[in-house]
Amino acid sequence: MTTTVCVEATGATNNSGYVSTRLDGKRIGAHRAAYIKAFGEIPLGQYVLHKCDNRKCINTEHLFLGTQAENIQDMVAKGRQATEELLPQWKGGVWKDKEQRLAKMKAYYALNRERIQAQQKEYRLTYKRKKKEIT
Numbered sequence: 001m002t003t004t005v006c007v008e009a010t011g012a013t014n015n016s017g018y019v020s021t022r023l024d025g026k027r028i029g030a031h032r033a034a035y036i037k038a039f040g041e042i043p044l045g046q047y048v049l050h051k052c053d054n055r056k057c058i059n060t061e062h063l064f065l066g067t068q069a070e071n072i073q074d075m076v077a078k079g080r081q082a083t084e085e086l087l088p089q090w091k092g093g094v095w096k097d098k099e100q101r102l103a104k105m106k107a108y109y110a111l112n113r114e115r116i117q118a119q120q121k122e123y124r125l126t127y128k129r130k131k132k133e134i135t
């Protein structure tokens with residue numbers, strides 16, 4: 001638990017609910033900028049995550065570093081990224097940002113690994129059966 005209240009960045013939020021800002025001419029999330037200003041560079045492959053689950057929050061006491069996998073685990077744990085929410089977006093082709101799309105597909109796969117693998121197995125079996133019927 002955090003002892004301080006959230007400090008929300010002002011400005012428009014992007015599709016993911018993060019506020020973006022400029023740092024050294026680069027457009028990055030306000031929470032990332034806040035982290036860099038307070039603690040220095042973010043190591044490669046590390047993400048700035050929220051303890052408070054408030055994506056607009058830039059209170060550095062609420063921020064911590066983690067990997068994308070931890071980010072996904074965190075999202076799943078918090079129930080924020082339900083698969084029902086992911087699928088329609090995927091089908092609708094809403095994701096314009098390639099990186100975002102990839103991250104969401106990975107998240108979707110991580111959440112549904114077993115079901116996807118079962119489906120793939122089923123496809124292979126069906127294919128084998130069909131092949132047998134023909135030959």
Ligand SMILES: [Zn+2]
Nearest residue numbers: 006052057062
């Ligand atoms: Zn916060």
